[in-house]
Amino acid sequence: MNGDFNCRCPSPYVGKHCQLRCISLLGMEGGGIAESQISASSVHYGFLGLQRWGSELARLNNKGLVNAWTSASYDRNPWIEINMQRKMRFTGIVTQGASRMGSAEFIKAFKVASSLDGRTYTMYRLDRQTKDTVFVGNVDNDSTKTNLFDPPIISQYFRIIPVVCRKACTLRFELVGCELNVYSNTAGCSEPLGMKSRLLSDRQISASSVYRTWGIEAFTWQPHYARLDKQGKTNAWTADTTKRTEWLQVDLESPKKITGIITQGAKDFGAVQFVSAFKVSYSDDGQFWSIVKDDVTSTDKIFSGNSDNNVHKKNLFEPPFYARFVRILPWAWHGRITLRMELLGCDE
Known part of the structure; x- marks a missing residue:
């Protein structure tokens, strides 16, 4: 991760804004985020309608022939969203494309929106900026690209909005951050404990x-x-x-x-x-x-x-x-x- 974690802030705060050190993987790859928490504006059905490139497949490093989310070709304003079910602090995102029918597809650039209630959304902007931040995405179908949020995003709902896509808007990703304790605003606790990863023998x-x-x-x-x-x-x-x-x-x-x-x-x-x-x-x-x-x-x-x-x-x-x-x-x-x-x- 990039970032200055050496400034003089009272523990456990770090970074130039003295935010909580908050760089846990939030569960797209590991399974901590359940399928029911993932939704999208549309889904692509490929190969005579037999392949469903659903939002639930958009997990970083997902394997298989059908292994990512792709928006429908008719969708002019695509998005994919995670409902974390409680307020979180998001500090970064790791994105990845995929290969569909032998063709590399990925999101070259994207915006981010967030919401506390799932109804009113705020586009991510840097401090004192009047335009939405456009993040640089992927350059191929398999390597990963990490983008950090400074300042971090505090929300329950996290939405990725593709801006420029190669061939199609196809995505696998992981969110980075931490849960917030609603009473003390300190880091929370919702990591997978090792059933899927085999950390538990x-x-x-x-x-x-x-x-x-x-x-x-x-x-x-x-x-x-x-x-x-x-x-x-x-x-x-x-x-x-x-x-x-x-x-x-x-x-x-x-x-x-x-x-x-x-x-x-x-x-x-x-x-x-x-x-x-x-x-x-x-x-x-x-x-x-x-x-x-x-x-x-x-x-x-x-x-x-x-x-x-x-x-x-x-x-x-x-x-x-x-x-x-x-x-x-x-x-x-x-x-x-x-x-x-x-x-x-x-x-x-």
């Missing part, structure tokens, strides 16, 4: 039981398969029974601040399966457990889960909790109890 993930399709050992839906976006024939955890006594457990090995969870279902040889509602319990020692409560009713909180096998569903814990062990307790499901997931939080 297989032995740290356990479950009440496992299911074997047709009773075959090779088709065992192991607890450590419960990693967000895991691929393969057996690519999730599935419980042996369809009872509310089943659970999936993560041992973080040391207490962490837990601020949210992203869940996802899967398919068992074509059969769509997912957890549609669940509770969450936590423990410091793995023996004595507390269940996350509803702030209003003081009863066990039942979180809304998935409605299909693949789309991410994000739930935030407000307030967050501190724990070493976290258990997901399925409460309702479609088909068998089947789960892929990521925990969000930080060391604190």
Whole structure:
């Protein structure tokens, strides 16, 4: 990252404007930003309408034949937007193009708009400037380009507006910044804790039981398969029974601040399966457990889960909790109890 992080500011403030040091990757590549948080003005359908270049694909370094967002050819004012679900401090963006049907496509220049409510938007301008800032984008389909925001952007909604595109407006990207504590305006805590990235090892993930399709050992839906976006024939955890006594457990090995969870279902040889509602319990020692409560009713909180096998569903814990062990307790499901997931939080 560019920038002066050596000026004399009171800790933890840095930079020529003495802002919080705030350069976390916010979750496009890592999965911390769920598909439901990403929207766009339009989507391109390629190859006889069979390829959907959807906004949910606009993740930095996304792989595959169809691996980015492309706006529709008729869209004269395209945009792609992230709803972070709470106020954030954005300090930068990393952009990348993609190759479509062997042709390099990317955004050469773009503007940025932001909003606190999703209705009223402000175009990004440098201090004392009367014209919208135009950022230099990419020069090819695969290398990345980083742009920093100084001053940073404080908003919930972040919108990228292409100005000049090569062939088509095609984009993969990552946002840089940090969450803000609404009470103290200090940096927040919503990093993926290692399910998808495998920072959490297989032995740290356990479950009440496992299911074997047709009773075959090779088709065992192991607890450590419960990693967000895991691929393969057996690519999730599935419980042996369809009872509310089943659970999936993560041992973080040391207490962490837990601020949210992203869940996802899967398919068992074509059969769509997912957890549609669940509770969450936590423990410091793995023996004595507390269940996350509803702030209003003081009863066990039942979180809304998935409605299909693949789309991410994000739930935030407000307030967050501190724990070493976290258990997901399925409460309702479609088909068998089947789960892929990521925990969000930080060391604190």
